[in-house]
Amino acid sequence: MDCHHVYYLALLQGLTEFLPISSAAHLILMPVVFGWHDQGLAFDVAVHIGTLTAVVVYYAGALRDMAGAWFRSISGKGMSTDAKLAWYVILGTIPAGVAGLAANGYVETQLRNPLVIAASTIVFALVLWLAQKVSAERRTDADMNWQDALIVGLFQAVALIPGTSRSGITITGGLFRGLDRKAAARFSFLLSIPVTALAGLLKAYALFESDQTVSWWNMSLGALLSGIVAYITIDWFLRLLDRIGMLPFVIYRLILGGVLLYIFLPG
Numbered sequence: 001m002d003c004h005h006v007y008y009l010a011l012l013q014g015l016t017e018f019l020p021i022s023s024a025a026h027l028i029l030m031p032v033v034f035g036w037h038d039q040g041l042a043f044d045v046a047v048h049i050g051t052l053t054a055v056v057v058y059y060a061g062a063l064r065d066m067a068g069a070w071f072r073s074i075s076g077k078g079m080s081t082d083a084k085l086a087w088y089v090i091l092g093t094i095p096a097g098v099a100g101l102a103a104n105g106y107v108e109t110q111l112r113n114p115l116v117i118a119a120s121t122i123v124f125a126l127v128l129w130l131a132q133k134v135s136a137e138r139r140t141d142a143d144m145n146w147q148d149a150l151i152v153g154l155f156q157a158v159a160l161i162p163g164t165s166r167s168g169i170t171i172t173g174g175l176f177r178g179l180d181r182k183a184a185a186r187f188s189f190l191l192s193i194p195v196t197a198l199a200g201l202l203k204a205y206a207l208f209e210s211d212q213t214v215s216w217w218n219m220s221l222g223a224l225l226s227g228i229v230a231y232i233t234i235d236w237f238l239r240l241l242d243r244i245g246m247l248p249f250v251i252y253r254l255i256l257g258g259v260l261l262y263i264f265l266p267g
Helices: 003-016 023-034 041-058 060-074 081-111 114-134 146-158 166-176 181-209 216-244 247-264
Strands: none
Touching: 003 023, 003 041, 003 216, 023 041, 023 114, 041 060, 041 181, 041 216, 060 081, 060 181, 081 146, 081 181, 114 166, 114 247, 146 166, 146 181, 166 181, 181 216
């Protein structure tokens, strides 16, 4: 794997992981479009460690408050807003965790192809557009309840389909439940932490079991670059979300899906 491949793929992962445009789709497609060899499992593990680190660092203060409140709640010292949010992240993680363990093999072997990505890119762009159109956007994450968390978690399970976008589909679920854009995005990012950690552990285990050669330099560089870019992207996205809304990402997804269909559709 050439150094410039590492550079571009890591930048791509960091930029797309938390935007509603599907990082998995872009990581799968870039080598296909440019004729590169697949980057391999080790590199996927590295860049996901990078983006996981970015979101943990970005929300370090909130996570510390949530963890403390959660421990107080299980020791009978009351249920604060932070404790509820921690419980909602746990509840919202369950559907994707179960679905990932059950269907990961099928997804890896059957769904990682450009036409599936094209279709899901287009379909879930339209679903995101619909969610923004119909959402009341009157509630914050402080107004969430367990039904919101469970439904957004069910939406997250759909993100196993390449091209869906984990952040995109969870923000979509939040909008459908009436959360405002920033609340939907914040809960989406918090919800990404346990899911990304679980996925990383599964990929790391598969890497350990395989005989794949590991380039520690490529993995380290990929993790560092993807983490830095992901941190900047989270901050940029949250700052501009009220001004730009979801329409630019919907349009991008529709164009990308159309281009993919043109390139890869037989005949």
